[in-house]
Amino acid sequence: xxxxxxxxxxxxxxxxxxxxxxxxxxxxxxxxxxxxxxxxxxxxxxxxxxxxxxxxxxxxxxxxxxxxxxxxxxxxxxxxxxxxxxxxxxxxxxxxxxxxxxxxxxxxxxxxxxxxxxxxxxxxxxxxxxxxxxxxxxxxxxxxxxxxxxxxxxxxxxxxxxxxxxxxxxxxxxxxxxxxxxxxxxxxxxxxxxxxxxxxxxxxxxxxxxxxxxxxxxxxxxxxxxxxxxxxxxxxxxxxxxxxxxxxxxxxxxxxxxxxxxxxxxxxxxxxxxxxxxxxxxxxxxxxxxxxxxxxxxxxxxxxxxxxxxxxxxxxxxxxxxxxxxxxxxxxxxxxxxxxxxxxxxxxxxxxxxxxxxxxxxxxxxxxxxxxxxxxxxxxxxxxxxxxxxxx
Amino acid sequence: xxxxxxxxxxxxxxxxxxxxxxxxxxxxxxxxxxxxxxxxxxxxxxxxxxxxxxxxxxxxxxxxxxxxxxxxxxxxxxxxxxxxxxxxxxxxxxxxxxxxxxxxxxxxxxxxxxxxxxxxxxxxxxxxxxxxxxxxxxxxxxxxxxxxx
Numbered sequence: 001x002x003x004x005x006x007x008x009x010x011x012x013x014x015x016x017x018x019x020x021x022x023x024x025x026x027x028x029x030x031x032x033x034x035x036x037x038x039x040x041x042x043x044x045x046x047x048x049x050x051x052x053x054x055x056x057x058x059x060x061x062x063x064x065x066x067x068x069x070x071x072x073x074x075x076x077x078x079x080x081x082x083x084x085x086x087x088x089x090x091x092x093x094x095x096x097x098x099x100x101x102x103x104x105x106x107x108x109x110x111x112x113x114x115x116x117x118x119x120x121x122x123x124x125x126x127x128x129x130x131x132x133x134x135x136x137x138x139x140x141x142x143x144x145x146x147x148x149x150x151x152x153x154x155x156x157x158x159x160x161x162x163x164x165x166x167x168x169x170x171x172x173x174x175x176x177x178x179x180x181x182x183x184x185x186x187x188x189x190x191x192x193x194x195x196x197x198x199x200x201x202x203x204x205x206x207x208x209x210x211x212x213x214x215x216x217x218x219x220x221x222x223x224x225x226x227x228x229x230x231x232x233x234x235x236x237x238x239x240x241x242x243x244x245x246x247x248x249x250x251x252x253x254x255x256x257x258x259x260x261x262x263x264x265x266x267x268x269x270x271x272x273x274x275x276x277x278x279x280x281x282x283x284x285x286x287x288x289x290x291x292x293x294x295x296x297x298x299x300x301x302x303x304x305x306x307x308x309x310x311x312x313x314x315x316x317x318x319x320x321x322x323x324x325x326x327x328x329x330x331x332x333x334x335x336x337x338x339x340x341x342x343x344x345x346x347x348x349x350x351x352x353x354x355x356x357x358x359x360x361x362x363x364x365x366x367x368x369x370x371x372x373x374x375x376x377x378x379x380x381x382x383x384x385x386x387x388x389x390x391x392x
Numbered sequence: 393x394x395x396x397x398x399x400x401x402x403x404x405x406x407x408x409x410x411x412x413x414x415x416x417x418x419x420x421x422x423x424x425x426x427x428x429x430x431x432x433x434x435x436x437x438x439x440x441x442x443x444x445x446x447x448x449x450x451x452x453x454x455x456x457x458x459x460x461x462x463x464x465x466x467x468x469x470x471x472x473x474x475x476x477x478x479x480x481x482x483x484x485x486x487x488x489x490x491x492x493x494x495x496x497x498x499x500x501x502x503x504x505x506x507x508x509x510x511x512x513x514x515x516x517x518x519x520x521x522x523x524x525x526x527x528x529x530x531x532x533x534x535x536x537x538x539x540x541x
Contacts, residue, residue: 139405140437141497143527145467145475146483153465154485154497161463161510205483206466206505253437255485255497260463 010228011096012238013387015044016349021219021338022188025117029058030070032112032220037071040222045235046106051224053077053104055091056111057342067110077104084376085289086246086264088344089383093244095225105226112220113340141253141378149213149292151254151378153205156294158260160207162309165297167207169312171198173293174211174335176320181332183361188215189336198293212293214334214343221345223352228391239352239387242369243276245269246383254378261309263295264382265302265373272371272384273304277392280304284367285354286326287347289375290333299373300326303384322362330354330362344374348385355389397501397529398521399474405525411438413452418526421518424452425491434494457516458533459488462495466505482508486530499529507532 017039019032027035033056041047054075056064064080077098083090088111095107141151159165175195181187198211231238247267250256273279280303288299297311305326306314313319320328329335331350334343351370353359359367372385407415414437417424426438430447441448464484470476482500487493500508501517514530521527 139403142403143405144483144497144499144529145402145470145472145478145481146465146497147467147469147471149469150465150467150483154463154483157465157510158463202468203466204469206464206468208465253497255436255495260485 009100009102011099011225011241012228012231013092013223013241013348013352014226014231014234014236014238015040015042015046015224016352017043017222018186018346018349019112019220021186021340022215022217023116024114024218027114027218029112029114030067032114032218033067033110033222034071036112036220036222037108037110040224041108043236044224046224048072050106051075051108053095053098053107055079055095055107055109057082057087057091067112073108077107083246083248083374083381083383085291085342085344086374086376086381086383087342088348089244089372089374089385090246092223092225092241092348092385093246093383096241096244099225099227105230107225108222109225109345110220110222111342111345113342114218115341116216116218141255146254147205148378149208150205152292152294153208154254155257155260155298155379156207156292159294159297162261163312165312167199168195169316170207170212170293170297171195171209172316172318173290173296173320174198176315176318176324177290177329177333177335177337179321180330180362181336184332184337187332187337188217208292208294214291214339215336217338217340219338219340221349223345223348236356237389239355239389240392241385242278242388242392243272243274243386244384245271245275246381248381250378250380252378252380257379261298263298263302263375263379265299265375265384268382268384269303269373272386276386278369278386282369283326283371285330285351285364285370286328287330287351287370287372288328289343289347289373290329290335291339291375293335295375295379296320296328298379299375303371303373322364327364330359330364342376344383347372347374351385351387355387397478397519398527399472399477401472401474402521404521410440414438415525417452418528419524421526423455423457423488423516423528425455425488425494426450427453434492436491436494436496453491455488455490457528459486459514459530461500461508461510461512461514462487463510464500464508466508480505484508484514484530486514496528500532501529502531
């Protein structure tokens, strides 16, 4: 990613993998990390003995050190930055900086969750519950019974009001993701759906219906970041990190979000593109966090694929499909394939697979440049990676 | 005072030096917003430092308790089990009159979900949850067509 920095070390992704998903009732959370880690290292042609850096994150402090112990690692670089759904894009960006400045040689990044098996179907509507939930400022939303999906619904309603976005346009995001999921044998939901199915499904928090919301899954993934020099001896061609950036606009209160129609992608997206030296028009395939359909509409606008307010028109009629303007979430996304809570790792894995030509039935022909963008919290955090399969 | 709406299992706010004033005012049925005494910017939720000018000096600005619906949702699936009995209920973000853009999340009550719209004028209604805790909720003062009631 660096240009002219230090001794010219350049960070690349050399291994990616997903764990089994979407239902893992027999596995512990650590076992999911372990399976994904082994597969990503094998994909790279490396072993645990090669790893000197480790990153992961979860829902309690010192999470990465716990997973590192489980994996038998004693890393001299570690990171557990938590930005919710954007975490793994941030961890890759940090790993790249560490590698480029010489602080690490091989960084393994893993994600694992058994949210579906452990918690049932609670998290998608807010998680937690009971007296004492929502410490600190989060009480200023939660006290009135607002939920996680409720916060995204407040943003969706505002977008509809300001720009005329329709429920059918939002629904078309879910329809396209389901089309892609049909080609993914692991996907949690594969039955084709129509716009009418989405808008006819139960409302969870108006205007978001059940099928506007991501699935809740078990699963995980891993990736391996090293130098381009090291990659020369490895199994697969390196995927270059061309540019990256992340940002946050507020914490967990949707009431503190400066503009409910503008996500943090509006800050970090243009910054990542500028650092990569590419434009949105150069992107061949996109992996965009799809916690809810509105998340994708805001993201395509904020990353600059269309103007603010035109996201509804951009995504409808297959705009995000394989023949559309921006083939997106080619694995079926969080809306259909797998959403274990912090899905950002899946975006990275699928972007790398597309750039290697390993996309299978949903391969975008001759994909050279991809974007992976994670969104976390209540539209609170964003992180953008621009990846390419040619040396910049 | 309307009948108690919030179940006992609702989360209760933990107060600290920054937030105590807001809840203390609420307990006396006064809706306030924090205002920086250095630059005049308002902020919500309450916090220790002005995000605009970094001053730590602030005061509580008394509001009339009226405002406008900025956006809304109708919650139809609850995450606190005992709230399930109250479904569906309306969650709103309100732009408070006199608060210079500060918004709070609350509920709109005494209205059918299909009658809620962005831009409706609302006024505060207090619900006492205990001797030291009152929660502001809102009621529409315009009908669904936007005329002031």
